Structures are given as structure tokens and as C-alpha cells.
Amino acid sequence: MAATRRIVVVGAGGAGLAAALEAGRAGAEVILLETAEQVGGATARAGGVVYAADTPVQKARGVEDSVDELINYYMTVSRHELEPRLLRASAEGTREVIGWLEELGITWEPDRLYIAGLEYKPRGHLPTGDTRGLGPAGGAMIVAALLTAVEGRDNVEIRTGTRCTGLLTGDDGAVTGVRTESGEEIAADAVILTTGGFGAAPDLLGEHWPEAVEHGDWHWYLGPDTNIGDGVRMGLAVGGELRGYGGTLLETPNFGRLNDAFTPPWVIYVNKNGHRFVDETDTYCVMPHVIAKQPGGTCWAVFDEAALRQVADSGHVDPYGLGVDLESNWTAAMLRKQIEAGVVKSGATLAELGERTGITAAGLEATAEHWNADVARGHDTAFEKKGTLAPVSTAPFYAVELRPAIIGITFAGLRIDDEARVLDTAGRPIPGLFAGGEVAGGLDADVYAGGGTSIGNALVFGRTAARSATAGAVQ
Ligand SMILES: Cc1cc2nc3c(=O)[nH]c(=O)nc-3n(C[C@H](O)[C@H](O)[C@H](O)COP(=O)(O)OP(=O)(O)OC[C@H]3O[C@@H](n4cnc5c(N)ncnc54)[C@H](O)[C@@H]3O)c2cc1C
Incomplete structure (x- = not known):
């Protein structure tokens, strides 16, 4: 034996x-x-x-x-x-x-x-x-x-x-x-x-x-x-x-060491030229690659005061809509704190927001105009974004930089x-x-x-x- x-x-x-x-x-x-x-x-x-x-x-x-x-x-x-x-x-x-x-x-x-x-x-x-x-x-x-x-x-x-x-x-x-x-x-x-x-x-x-x-x-x-x-x-x-x-990177606004990559649906992503470049609800399998290809390798999540007002205080998301309960940083309290800290930039107008972030103002204004028209007709004609389409029309306006930075898996x-x-x-x-x-x-x-x-x-x-x-x- x-x-x-x-x-x-x-x-x-x-x-x-x-x-x-x-x-x-x-x-x-x-x-x-x-x-x-x-x-x-x-x-x-x-x-x-x-x-x-x-x-x-x-x-x-x-x-x-x-x-x-x-x-x-x-x-x-x-x-x-x-x-x-x-x-x-x-x-x-x-x-x-x-x-x-x-x-x-x-x-x-x-x-x-x-x-x-x-x-x-x-x-x-x-x-x-x-x-x-x-x-x-x-x-x-x-x-x-x-x-x-x-x-x-x-x-x-x-x-x-x-x-x-x-x-x-x-x-x-x-x-x-x-x-x-x-x-x-x-x-x-x-x-x-x-x-x-x-x-x-x-x-x-x-x-x-x-x-x-x-x-x-x-x-x-x-x-x-x-x-x-x-x-x-x-x-x-x-x-x-x-x-x-x-490996896999996830985009983050760098609010803290909590997985905040599940960005809420009421933002639009724009690059430094003020242009949208993706359906913001696209899978995390590709999103960081798409962001990395933008000028400077980053982008901004832009939203308005009306969107901010409806953000819940509770910090949980169900990213797949399947009952998976994950803690989230995208809460009203966190956003207000980050606005105060200057991490989330604000502007009374889109032009002012452009000045404070370095996003080209004309591009941002044109994007918002096109986006708001799409929201009104209920169809994102540029990138076919799925789900909620929230306008960017109520001042003040906000933007927070996102970078593909949270490390998930290493492939080598x-x-x-x-x-x-x-x-x-x-x-x-x-x-x-x-x-x-x-x-x-x-x-x-x-x-x-x-x-x-x-x-x-x-x-x-x-x-x-x-x-x-x-x-x-x-x-
Ligand atoms: C938050 C998060 C969510 C994820 N979600 C998914 C998902 O839903 N689906 C999916 O497929 N993948 C997901 N992944 C990736 C997936 O979890 C991992 O790739 C996979 O579980 C790796 O399994 P593993 O057994 O190889 O390593 P691990 O589960 O990381 O185990 C490695 C273990 O080795 C131990 N260890 C390291 N060095 C030594 C040493 N020298 N001596 C003794 N012990 C040591 C570590 O402490 C650790 O416990 C996720 C990853 C993270 C971080």
C-alpha cells in the first residue's frame, strides 16, 4: 500500500x-x-x-x-x-x-x-x-x-x-x-x-x-x-x-477607501474637452479602458443641483438590480462634504464649472444642451445610455473627477x-x-x-x- x-x-x-x-x-x-x-x-x-x-x-x-x-x-x-x-x-x-x-x-x-x-x-x-x-x-x-x-x-x-x-x-x-x-x-x-x-x-x-x-x-x-x-x-x-x-481597475472619485465605482445613473461623464464619450452605465469590464483613452486618462462626472437634492442619505447600492447590497460613498452627506472640501467642484453656470475644473466650457455647454434635449425626448441619441436620464439644467452645477484607480484583480x-x-x-x-x-x-x-x-x-x-x-x- x-x-x-x-x-x-x-x-x-x-x-x-x-x-x-x-x-x-x-x-x-x-x-x-x-x-x-x-x-x-x-x-x-x-x-x-x-x-x-x-x-x-x-x-x-x-x-x-x-x-x-x-x-x-x-x-x-x-x-x-x-x-x-x-x-x-x-x-x-x-x-x-x-x-x-x-x-x-x-x-x-x-x-x-x-x-x-x-x-x-x-x-x-x-x-x-x-x-x-x-x-x-x-x-x-x-x-x-x-x-x-x-x-x-x-x-x-x-x-x-x-x-x-x-x-x-x-x-x-x-x-x-x-x-x-x-x-x-x-x-x-x-x-x-x-x-x-x-x-x-x-x-x-x-x-x-x-x-x-x-x-x-x-x-x-x-x-x-x-x-x-x-x-x-x-x-x-x-x-x-x-x-x-x-488587471481590472475601477473608476473612482477618490472619496475614500470604499468601493465607490458603482457611479449613480444621474451623472454624465465628460472628458477634458467637455464631450461625453460612453454610455455611463456600461459594464465595469470596459469602462476603465474607455476612461483611460480620454485626454489625460481621466474624466469628470457632471450633475446638477436637482440631481443632488434627490440623493438618498443611505449609502447602499444594488449594482446588478439583483439584491446584492453594497455600501456606497455616493450619499448626500458625502457629496455635500466633498463639495465643501473642494473635491467636488461647483459652478453657478456651466462656464464657471469649466473654469474650476479645466473642462473646456464651450464643449461642456454644447454637451449639456444636446444631453438635455435627449433627456426631454427620452432617448440618448449619442451613446444610447440605458435607464434613468437626468438633465443637467438646474444651477449650481457639479463635477467630480473620476480616475481608473481602484485595483480589483491582477492578471500576471x-x-x-x-x-x-x-x-x-x-x-x-x-x-x-x-x-x-x-x-x-x-x-x-x-x-x-x-x-x-x-x-x-x-x-x-x-x-x-x-x-x-x-x-x-x-x-
Ligand atoms: C471586492 C472584490 C470583488 C470581486 N468580485 C468578484 C466576483 O464577483 N467574481 C469573480 O470571479 N471575481 C471577483 N473578484 C476577484 C476574485 O475574488 C479573485 O480573483 C479570486 O477570488 C482569487 O481567489 P484566490 O483563491 O486565487 O485568491 P484569494 O481569495 O485572494 O486568496 C489568497 C489567499 O492567500 C493568502 N496568502 C497570500 N500570501 C500568502 C503566504 N505567503 N502564505 C500564506 N498565505 C498567503 C492570502 O492571505 C489570501 O487569503 C473580486 C475581487 C474583489 C477584491
Whole structure:
């Protein structure tokens, strides 16, 4: 009888918990290391959307879809800059993940399926379940379901407050264990890196995604401050290679460290020339790119006193209209405070607002005139904005600069294959080393093709890494 394999999993977010659960189910002795005092990582803070095609949930809603259609769409918007084998593994894996999570206690209501990217088919699966107090929304429900399953196993040990800082290797270059920050060495038959992205690591951001540092202290990261790229650094140190570039940025008025990217519908965006350039309700998958292309790489959200008067004091938004309750900075109290502080500029006329912001006054006046006529006829003839059309006609007028600055997801990561094996610079697997989730690259290219792909990838490649790492284990 073969000896029980020992697997060390580094990082207890979605990918790490999925890997630990599957490795435990395969009979391995699993040690799951987490640097933070609590498990969950960025996954626990997330909305929890999982992007998947050809699922029973879609079928229940009457949506005809297929894995091939998802792959086609994804390759097209990513301009074929992805590795097809990874994408196929992801698309087939996310289809399975929906049922797998259901067995762990997550419910997917067909009515809450929504269009999460630039495609025309609803593939965004929003979970329902218990968060166990691990976070605000669906991501915490997924973490809670995984954690409950992992806690039910006596062959998986979770060590929180334990940062892994290095990989041990044998003479042949194979990974044989890990070293923790306290100097402890833990031997393992295989190591799975699931340390998430590096949104909290300015040095790696500067190197692999300069746009995420160009607006100075406007930038901040939505994920945990423990996501500093340790896994990437450890993988590179043993011969791994990086794949991918960029990530997701969200526009912000920089009111404070609260996700205020869900800009309300009663503003219009104008660039420095005073021109509108987009349907302001467009998806966050593309908005930061469109703003970055404007002169100076920024824009202004413009509104009037009538709009300000109807802003609620309560600071919550439901960005998808699906009962997701997120705290918001776009409240009357916050706006009044920012007007007083001069962050939100005001003017008795549009010309005066132009002077105070640097927006070309003639452009702003012409835009407002055209916009107000469109509002009166109930149709945005320029950009086909959906939903509420609020005029900009009641003085005083207001404008606040928006920059694409909030960091959501980082795309660069260790190159892996479809078995989640970490590859060296020659494209060969590094023996004993596996990776899954945001620490791995090659699954996103510049444009974020659909909300929900990151958690989906984390769960799929966490599970795959466990299968590969435990291959040959006693069942
Ligand atoms: C606010 C927010 C909302 C989001 N919404 C969505 C969404 O709805 N759908 C979607 O698909 N994606 C979403 N994303 C992105 C998605 O959540 C992440 O890409 C994904 O969950 C990453 O999972 P992961 O397991 O790879 O990393 P994480 O969940 O970040 O877990 C990594 C873990 O590793 C730990 N760690 C790091 N270094 C070490 C070390 N050296 N030793 C030990 N432990 C370490 C970290 O503390 C962390 O707990 C969102 C992200 C954020 C921040």
C-alpha cells in the first residue's frame, strides 16, 4: 500500500480551500497555510459571481449555451492572447463547479442569472447561502461552504497566521516542501500555491502593470493586504515564468477607501474637452479602458443641483438590480462634504464649472444642451445610455473627477498548464509544484471578459491542482 501523500497548500482563499478539500477527499494529508488570521482572501470580499456556460441553472432559465460558445467569446474579446488549453479547462471546469458548490450547500437561483460581461447570454451565476460572517456577499458564501466542508475532514489541517516565505527544493530541482516566516520547514510531496493576486504589492504592480500605479495615492486594492505576490515570488525563485499583464481597475472619485465605482445613473461623464464619450452605465469590464483613452486618462462626472437634492442619505447600492447590497460613498452627506472640501467642484453656470475644473466650457455647454434635449425626448441619441436620464439644467452645477484607480484583480501570474502544474521558462513542469487562482497567469488578457471568471478560475484550478498533486494517492 502506497504511503499517504502530504500536500501543503499555501493561501486559504477560494483556490486554496478548493484545493485542500479535493486533496483531502483524495486521501492526502493536507496542511493549508494562511498568512492572515482568517481564511477567505479576496474571495471572501467578492460579489461571488461565477461565470459559466451550459449549466443546469441556465437550462432552468431556458438559456441555450455551450462551452464552445464561451470559449469563442472569450478568445475574441481577448484577441486570442490566451492559452486555449487553459481556457477550455476553465470553461469545462466552471460548468462542473456550479454543481460541485451546490453539493456543498450553495443555491443558484435561475432568476438571478445575469449578463456579467460583454456577451449577450446570461452566464453570471450569483450564489445564495450562508456567509458565516466571513464577508459581505456571495464570495463569502462560497468561502463559508468550502470552509465547512474542509473543517469536516480530519486529514486537513488549517494553520492561519502562518506566512509561507520560500519553497524547499531537492538536488533535482523538485519542490519538496515550504519554509514559513518563522523559519519552520514543512516537508511535502507536493506544494500548491494559491496565494492570490498581488494588488497590495506596488513593486510588482509597477513592474507588471504600470497603469495600476500611475495615479499615485488614488490607487488602492479591494482585496486583502496580504495579497502581496508571495506565491509569484516563490514560483519565480524556483524557475517559474510569468504570464499575462494588467488587471481590472475601477473608476473612482477618490472619496475614500470604499468601493465607490458603482457611479449613480444621474451623472454624465465628460472628458477634458467637455464631450461625453460612453454610455455611463456600461459594464465595469470596459469602462476603465474607455476612461483611460480620454485626454489625460481621466474624466469628470457632471450633475446638477436637482440631481443632488434627490440623493438618498443611505449609502447602499444594488449594482446588478439583483439584491446584492453594497455600501456606497455616493450619499448626500458625502457629496455635500466633498463639495465643501473642494473635491467636488461647483459652478453657478456651466462656464464657471469649466473654469474650476479645466473642462473646456464651450464643449461642456454644447454637451449639456444636446444631453438635455435627449433627456426631454427620452432617448440618448449619442451613446444610447440605458435607464434613468437626468438633465443637467438646474444651477449650481457639479463635477467630480473620476480616475481608473481602484485595483480589483491582477492578471500576471505563474505560467501553468491545464493540469495546474507550474511550468519553467522552457515550458516543462517543475516537479512537485502546482498553482491555481489569481497567482496563476494566462487566463485573462487586458480586458476582463466577464465578471465571475476569477472566482471560477480559482475554484477550477484549485481543484485541478489537488487532483494533479494527489495523483497516485491512496483513495
Ligand atoms: C471586492 C472584490 C470583488 C470581486 N468580485 C468578484 C466576483 O464577483 N467574481 C469573480 O470571479 N471575481 C471577483 N473578484 C476577484 C476574485 O475574488 C479573485 O480573483 C479570486 O477570488 C482569487 O481567489 P484566490 O483563491 O486565487 O485568491 P484569494 O481569495 O485572494 O486568496 C489568497 C489567499 O492567500 C493568502 N496568502 C497570500 N500570501 C500568502 C503566504 N505567503 N502564505 C500564506 N498565505 C498567503 C492570502 O492571505 C489570501 O487569503 C473580486 C475581487 C474583489 C477584491
